[in-house]
Amino acid sequence: MQEPGSVQQKIACAFSTQVRDEPATKRANQSFRVLATGDLSLKALEADIHHALATEKVDGSCSYVTKYKDLPYLWARLDRKPTKHAEKRFRKFQSSKTSTEFTWNLDDDFRTVTDSWIPAHGVVQINGRLQPDENGHIPGWIPVEKGSKPYCWHLSTVDYDTGLALVLKPCSENNLLEITTVPLMELLEQTLELVGTHINGNPYGLGSKRRPVHFLISHGSLQIEKPLTLNLRDLTAWFEESPEGKVEGIVWHCINGVLIKLHRHHLGLQWPVPDPYLTARPLSINVDLTKYECDLETKSSFLVFARLNGKQFDYFKDIPWEDTEN
Template sequence: MRRVGSVQQKIPCVFLTEVKEEASRKRDAQHYQVVATETLNPVAVESDVHHALATEKLDGTCCYVSLYRGEPHLWARLDRKPTKQADKRFKKYQYTQKTCKGGFTWNVEEDFRVVPDSWIPARQVQCESGHPVPDEHGHIPGWVPVDNSNKQYCWHASVVDYDTCEALVLRPSDADEAVLEIVSVSLRELMEQTLELIGTNVNGNPYGLGSKRNPLHVLVPHGILRVQNAPAVEFGQLYSWFQDSDAGRVEGIVWHCNDGTLVKVHRHHLGLKWPDDDTFLNSRPVVISVDRIRCDPPNSTNNLFSALSRITGRRFSSVRDVQLDA
C-alpha cells in the first residue's frame, strides 16, 4: 500500500495537557476542552525545544504536494473516520477503558466510512496485514488528490493550475522578510512539502482574505513564517506573549526541533480566544508577483491565477486588502 505525506497523526502540545468538562472554545460540537498545564511535555524536552525554530501556526486546512499519475499534484487532507455505529462502540470503550480488559479492535473494512479509490493513508500511519491502523482518536489520516471534478475541493483546486503546473503561494519576500508576496510557484518546487490552505472559504476566514464575490485562497508552506524574537518556552511567558504582543496575534506556534520532532501550542490550550481582533498576518504588507504571461494568456478564463496576474506588481497593506478584479 502506497503511503505519502509527512503529516503526523497528531502534533503534541509543547505542554502536558488535561481535559476539562467545559464546552470547547475551538469546536462548537465538542463538550470538553483540552488545556495546557504548566509542565513541559517530555517529548519537547527530549527534542530540545528551547533551541527549536518557532513558526506561526496558521488557521487553515492541510495540503500536500506529491506525484499523482506520474505528475506533481496537490493533495487535500482527508481523514478516514469510523461509521456512526463503530464510533459509538469506540467511545463506549474509551469511557470504560479503566476497567475494560484488553484493547479495542477495529475492523477497518467494515468500521470505517468509504473513501475515494484514490485515497492514500499518510506516511506515519502504520499498516497491519495490508490495512492502515487507526490512531488513538479512531481516525486514519490520509490524502486525496485535488481536481476540478470534486466540488468539495473547489477552493483547493483554485490555487493550482495543472496546465502550467503552478500553484499560488503566500510566502515572505526574498528581498525583505517583513514583506509577504503572493507568487505562482512550480508544483515541482513544492514536491513532498506540506502546506496550509487559507482563504475566503476556509475555517471562517480569520485573515479576511477575498470576498464572497471574489474569493481568494493561497497555499502557505509549513514552517515558512518564522516567529521573530519568540518567547521562551515557558507557560507564563507564552501566555503574556499571546495576550499582550502584536506578534502574538496568531493562532499558535509550531516548534520545528532539530531532530525533526514538531510540537505546538494553540491559543485555546492557554484559554485564550481565537481569532482575537486583527491577526498578525495582516500587519505585513503583501506584493503580488504572479506571472502575467503564463497565467493570463489571451484565451484565459477568469480564474484566480488570471485575476492575480492582472494586478501583478501591486503592493497592498495586507493580504486582507488585496482587491481582485471582478
C-alpha cells in the first residue's frame, strides 16, 4: 500500500496550492499558510487519484516497524535537522525570495545522530550523500530501545519480550473498531501512527493524566467507506457537515504506490474538532495477557487495556479511564 519506511508527511497535496503570507494555523513557527485551490494537482492526476483508496489521515507521531539487532522493533521518526547556524542561514535565504538555490554544507550543517539512525526510504542521495528536503531536514528513523525516556510513550505500545504491539484496527462489522495485540513480525516494513494522551496535544481525548494510553494505527487501515467527490466544494462540505468528515484529513493510496493527501488546514478549516470520528465509533477491546509472561512497566498501555479486556463500548470516547483498577 505504501513504500516501506517512507515518511507519510512528505506526500503531495491532492490539489494545487497557493502560499499566503500569513501565519500558519497548523505550525506555530510557520509564517505562511498553504491553501488548496480549485484544481487537482498534476501529481494527483498522474497517480490516478480517481481510482485510489481514500483513508483517514490520523493525527499522531509517525513510526515504523523494521528489524534491529535481528528482531522486529518499533522505530520513531527522527529527522536530521540543521545546526542553529545553518538554520539561521537557511531561513534568511527563504525570506530573501531569491531564485538561486540554497547550498548546504553536508559535512557541517547538520546535527549528528546515533549510529543506529537510518534514513527514510525515498530520501534523495547524490554521490552517496543524503540530501535534505525542501524544509531543510533529512527524514529518518531511530530504534525505540528499552529504557529510552524520550520515547517512553512509544515503548508503552510494544513489548519486546513477547514480540507484541498494541494496535487499533477496524473490524468487518457495524463500523466497529478493535484494540488488540498484534505480533510485531506481522507489522514488519509498515509505517504507523502513534496516538494517545501525550501525542500532539491529544486531539482524540484519549486516556487521562492519571491513566495515559497510547496505541498504534497502521497507515491506510482506516478506510473511508463512502465515495468522495474530488472537488473542493464537495470535500469542504464533507469535512464540515458529515460525521465521517470529522478527521484531520484524507490520504489517497494510489495504485502506483503514490500517496496523496488533503489536510483540513489546506481548506482553511480548523483541527482538532469536537468529537472526532475516530472516537465516535464503537470499540471492542481484545487484550488478553493471561497467556503471556509479561513484565510490563507501569506506564504500559497494555495494562490499561488488559483491565478492559472483553468489553465493548458504543462510543470509544465513553471509556471511563479513571475507573480502571490499579
